Amino acid sequence: MAMHSTSSSIVTVLTRAAAAVCTAAMCISLAACDGDDAKTSAGSQKLPQLTGVTAKGTPGKKPEISFKTPLSVENNATAILQEGDGETLKNGDRLCMQLTQYSLKTGEEVATTWDTNVPDCSLVFNESDEPGSTESATLAQIANSTLKGKKINTTFGVGINDGSGDNQNYLLVATPVSQSKDLEKAEGKKVKDVPADLPKVTTAADGKPSIDMNGYKGSDKLVAQTLIEGNGPEITDDTYAAVVKYTGWLLDGKQFDSSWDRNDTFTATLNGGVIQGWTEGLRGKKVGSQVLLVVPPDLGYGDKEQGEIPANSTLVFVVDILAKY
Structure with a gap:
């Protein structure tokens, strides 16, 4: 993507969660980010069954998880631990998951x-995004496969056993507690007092x-002008990522990139995954x-x-903010 920071790294994903531990949120976020440009699997692979783990409690609340220790699991073994009582999950739903990581030892x-x-x-x-193999399965693919046909507040577990250290061997317990749809384009009130220049x-x-550059010569300072004012949640310093559609131009009007032309969205990670102008301008x-x-x-x-994009270029973007997390 043209707006990526040249120093972007998957390490930037780790800034979302508390330091010094590989938290459940970090792991599921890694799976989602890895899958941003991934293609749907050509064929599905049945995942091994997670056994020896039970959950009890009220659906939609933090479950009480029990298992004998040390727990031995096959890598990526999964199981439904508690059925949900909410709406059935649908393709395209953005799922908000409550996650807990447990030591197998x-x-x-x-x-x-x-x-x-x-x-x-x-x-x-995305119920069609299933693992092509057990070992190569991402957590996003495991969640998609396991939750097929299930409801909000369903709790499932995944056994991770892909390393020799305790931090790499754990049980992840996940519960989707809400669902929403990303916007397809900007929606809101058109701003009337946009500067004429x-x-x-x-x-x-x-x-x-x-865009019509309108004789515009650029600025030595960042311009972040709202054209349509949405009524959704605000992007803050704590926002990990924004889901957007965008187009970018040079000052001469030449387009250099557009997610619209690819009929796709872009997930902009805001702590090092995009250029600084995006991080500051979308806040x-x-x-x-x-x-x-x-x-x-x-x-x-x-x-x-x-x-x-030539060196020392001023860049002009129009960005539609469709979701945040």
Whole structure:
């Protein structure tokens, strides 16, 4: 993607959760990020059955998990531990999951999202995205496969046994507690007082933007002008990622990238996964908003050429914010 930070790394995913432990939220987020550009499996592989683990309690509340220790599991073994009582999951639902990680050796709880009530919302349910093999299965594929035909508040477990250390061998217990649909385009109130000297943006019926640079010469400071004001939740310093559609242009009007042309969304990780102009420019904006970003070189790619983007380029983006987590 053209707006990626040149220093982006999968390590940036780890900034979401508490340091020094591989928490459940980190692991499921890693699976979701790895799957962002992944293709659906050509064929499905039945996962091994997780045994010896039980759950009890009220659906939708933190379950009481029991198993004898040390617990021996096959890698990626899974099982439904408690049936849900909510709405049936549908393709395209963004699922917010409460997650808990347990040590297989001691049975102790290592980390949980229940205590802070900040579920991980990185998974978009896709029942056709099944594991091609047991060993190569991502946590996103395991969740999609295990939750097929299930309801909100279903609790399932996954045994992870892919390393020699205790941190690599654990039980992940997950419960989808809510479902929502990402927007398909910006939705909200059109902003009327947009400065007249900025590029002029026109939006087609399907949401795709086009631009007239309007003689604009750029700015040495970041411009983050809301064009459509959404009414969804705000992107804050604690936001891990924003799901967007976008188009990017150079000041001469040449388009260098567009998710609209790929009929796709982009998940922008906001702590090192995108250029600084995106991180700063999207902060404070709401889901549903359309934002015009003018990114000076020092907040973009600086003196480095990036594909079709020359060195020292000012970049112009129109970004529709469809979801956040």
